[in-house]
Structures are given as structure tokens and as C-alpha cells.
Amino acid sequence: xxxxxxxxxxxxAFIIALTFGSLIGVMRTTPFGFAVRIGxxxxxLFRNIPLLVQMFLWxxxxxxxxxxxxxxxxxxxxxxxxxTAVVALGLYMSARIAEQVRAGVLSLPRGQRQAGLAxxxxxxxELLNTIKNSAVALTIGLMELTxxxxxxxxxxFQVFEAFTAATVIYIAINIMVTFAMRIAERRxxxxxxxxxxxxxxxx
Amino acid sequence: xxxxxxxxxxxxxxxxxFYQGITFTVLLTALATLGGIVLGTLLALMxxxxxxxxxxxxxxxxxxxxSVPFVLMIFWFYFLVPYIGQWVTFSSRPMQVGAxxxxxxxxxLFEAAFFCEIMRAGIQSISRGQVxxxxxxxxxxxxxxxxxxxxQAFRNMVPVLLTQTIVLFQxxxxxxxxxxxxxxxxxxxxxxxxxxxxxxxLFAAVVYFVxxxxxxxxxxxxxxxxxxxx
Numbered sequence: 001x002x003x004x005x006x007x008x009x010x011x012x013a014f015i016i017a018l019t020f021g022s023l024i025g026v027m028r029t030t031p032f033g034f035a036v037r038i039g040x041x042x043x044x045l046f047r048n049i050p051l052l053v054q055m056f057l058w059x060x061x062x063x064x065x066x067x068x069x070x071x072x073x074x075x076x077x078x079x080x081x082x083x084t085a086v087v088a089l090g091l092y093m094s095a096r097i098a099e100q101v102r103a104g105v106l107s108l109p110r111g112q113r114q115a116g117l118a119x120x121x122x123x124x125x126e127l128l129n130t131i132k133n134s135a136v137a138l139t140i141g142l143m144e145l146t147x148x149x150x151x152x153x154x155x156x157f158q159v160f161e162a163f164t165a166a167t168v169i170y171i172a173i174n175i176m177v178t179f180a181m182r183i184a185e186r187r188x189x190x191x192x193x194x195x196x197x198x199x200x201x202x203x
Numbered sequence: 204x205x206x207x208x209x210x211x212x213x214x215x216x217x218x219x220x221f222y223q224g225i226t227f228t229v230l231l232t233a234l235a236t237l238g239g240i241v242l243g244t245l246l247a248l249m250x251x252x253x254x255x256x257x258x259x260x261x262x263x264x265x266x267x268x269x270s271v272p273f274v275l276m277i278f279w280f281y282f283l284v285p286y287i288g289q290w291v292t293f294s295s296r297p298m299q300v301g302a303x304x305x306x307x308x309x310x311x312l313f314e315a316a317f318f319c320e321i322m323r324a325g326i327q328s329i330s331r332g333q334v335x336x337x338x339x340x341x342x343x344x345x346x347x348x349x350x351x352x353x354x355q356a357f358r359n360m361v362p363v364l365l366t367q368t369i370v371l372f373q374x375x376x377x378x379x380x381x382x383x384x385x386x387x388x389x390x391x392x393x394x395x396x397x398x399x400x401x402x403x404x405l406f407a408a409v410v411y412f413v414x415x416x417x418x419x420x421x422x423x424x425x426x427x428x429x430x431x432x433x
Contacts, residue, residue: 048415049408050373053387057408060400128270135272139380146275159282167271167279174270 002148003169009085009144010131016090017097017130018123024094025101039098046095051136055088059140085137093130100126124177131173145169209399213406216393224389225410227303231385232372235310239371240364242311243318248348250323261319268316274380280309281381302383306375314371321363325356362426369418373411386410 028039046054059081063071077083100122138147149166153159249261268276284305288298300308329352337347357364376387384392387407394403 044416045412048373048412048419050376050387050411052376052379053404053408053411056391056400056404061404064401132270132272135274136377138274146272146278149275150278153278163275163279163282166275167267170271170275171267178266178270 002143002145002166003173005082005142005144006131006134006146007173009082009089009134009137009142010127012086013089013093013134014127014130016086017093017126020091020094021097022101023098025098026105028098028102029105043095043098046092047099051088051092051133052139054092055084055136055140058088059084081137081141084140085134085142089130089133089137093126093133096129097123097126128174128177132170209402212393212397212399212402216389216403219393220386220389223384224386227384228372228375228386231303231306231310231375231378232368234307235314235375236364236368236371238307238311239314239318240322242315243320244322244353246315246319247322247326250319251326265316265319268313269320273313273374273377276313277309277377277380280312281305284308302378302381305381306378306383310371310375314367314374317367318364321360321367322356324363325360326352328359329355358429361429362422365422365425366419369415369422372418373415376411 024039024042027035028043030036049057063074065071066074074080104122134142134144135146137144138150143151145166149162152165153162156162246261246265249257250265252258284300285297287308288294288300289296292298333351334347337351342351375385378385379387379391382388390403390407394400397403
């Protein structure tokens, strides 16, 4: 149950993050000063406010600032905390992805392959971050994995069992992605620096 | 839209927000950064040492910390720190730990994993030739690290370390989940007491935004100032 909410929230948030992130990222590489300015403001806004505060703004503040009828409708939505979490997390992550996209596009002439690889690599880690950050949504009442563990621990007082289970599930989710990342990282190391380990002969 | 906006509640709670709230947040950020960098550098040296006995535990620790949500780790440490205290001091009962000390231990241990990866990248950015040259001169490992590699690695990584500190500053808001009164906790308490959620949360967002933006601008300037031209 909890794992399902975590993955669902992360998946939808990541779609929003990719869409807005690529859009804003590319916008910031255009020669139009106005578009670049808007992109900069967007990124600074979402990057410099803690995710938790952003969740509160979407959940508690937004319904009060919009017209009354619309606000009431927002407050009465079933699964309101899920939609809020998806939007808040998606836009928060989109600012980070916009930064990566911009850096990737700007480094294109210097080596398209490397830029593409670097982008793929950071996107994997941003996906991991999105999954992890979905835990913050427990503050607005989303019963995702961490929230379930805490609730379980409060009912049964089995602190270690509850948190160990959650930890193991998060690690299991992460391991596959991290594994793929490590292979890519090894391929990208530049010879001549301390991090480089010579590859054994063969394929 | 802002006709019902009550600025007075913000002004009335300013002393509380800044005397109690921001002090906690800033102190926690500063001390956790220092502790995290020291511990992180040690972890980085362990990871790069080449002895399986050191690299494996360090890598396992870093990967564990990086693959679970910070919120879950805050819960973990909230329950574990008293027992860690008991274990360290050999006492018979779990140690009584204050909110600040508990948060400080949590943030230091958690952020050390991230500072470790930054320092590892910093150490790896130093060319192999320098180490070989130093070893050819008869320098031992501690001398090579202490006088050749680490000073340069730190210098190269100062902007990244500071950027991570800004992330840490924003992360401190997560202590909300264990009801600690940091800046956001203080704002949230006033908000709920006076029923002024809109004003207090908007004000908190503005304060975090201004501090983080100013800090990242300073980092940007610093980056240009200290960059080594190659």
C-alpha cells in the first residue's frame, strides 16, 4: 500500500518534472533575453524554497488565495494530498531538471556523446531523488511508505521492524537504478585522473 | 486577494521566529556542515584507500544514506540516538538527548554521505602525476594527502561544498516531522495558534527564499573569484 503511493506519486511527479524541466531548461538556452529571464526566475523560485514549505504553500495557502468556490472545491477533493504532492514535487524537481538540461545543452558542441551520457546519468539520479523526496508528502497526510512505517510503529511499538522494512523497500527500489548508474559512471571516467581505473582487456 | 492579509501577526511573532526559530536553523546548519565535512572527508579517504576493509563499509554507509529519504532517516535517528549515546558512554540506560543534539547527530551523519561524494570527486580531480611526483620525493601517504591532495581538493570543491550547505539549510526544515521548533516549526506553531496559515507560510517561504538566493549568489561570486585558471 505505502509503496504503491510512493511509486505512484514519484511517477506522476517525474512526468511533470521532465515536461516542465525540459521546457524551462531549453528556454534558458534560447537567445531571447525575456525567455531566459523567465526561466531563471522559475528555477530560482523553486530551488530556493524548501520542498516542505512548498508543499505547505500548495496545500494550505493556495486554496485560500484563489476564488472561494474554487478553493472549497480544492479542499474537498478526494486524495487532495496526493494531487498536491504530485504537483509540488513535480515542480520542485522540474527546477533541478531544468538546470541539468541547460548544462547538457550548453555542453553539446564540446562532445555530444558525453553530454547525452551526462544527462542520462543525472536524470536517473533525479528520478531517485523524486522517489526519495515523495516522503516529504507525509507532512500533508499522504500515506506513502515512510508514513506507513511511522503509523505502524505508533500502533505496534515495533520501531525497528517498521523502519527496517521501509528502509529495505527503499533500498530495493534504488538498487536497480544505482546499478545502471555505476556502469555508466565507469564508462565515463577520464583517463589520467585519480578516479580512473584501467579496464581489464577484453570487451 | 490580499485584502484579508494580516501583516500584524508576522510582526508580532518576529521575535519568536527569529530569536528561537532562525537561531536553531542556522546553528544546526553551521555545525552539521562542519561535522559533515570532517566525517565526509574521512569517508572519502576510506573509499579511495584501496583496502577492502575500509572501502566496503564506507561505500555501504554512503549508499545506504543516499538511497533512503531524509525524513525516514530523521525518524530512525530520533529513536536510535539515545541508544547510540548509551552505547558510546557505556551507561545502563538510554541517554536523554535534547532535540538540538539529536538533530545535530542526524544531520551530521546523514550529510556526511553527501559531503563524502563531493570530497571524493574533489580528490579525484587532482591529477595522478602530482601524487606520483610526491611519492617519488619520498613523501608518505599522510603527507601527500595533507599537503598536496586535500588542500587542492578543498579549494576546487569549495563552491560545491557551499551549495550543499544551502541544500542542508533547506533540509533543516524537515525537523518539522519530529515537532522541533526550527524556523518553520516556529512559523507553523504561530500559524496554527492564530489560524493564520496563509500569512505565516508565505512569510516563511519568503525568508527561506531570500536567504538561499543571497547565499547562492555569494557562492557564484566566490566561484569566479577562486577558480584556478588552467
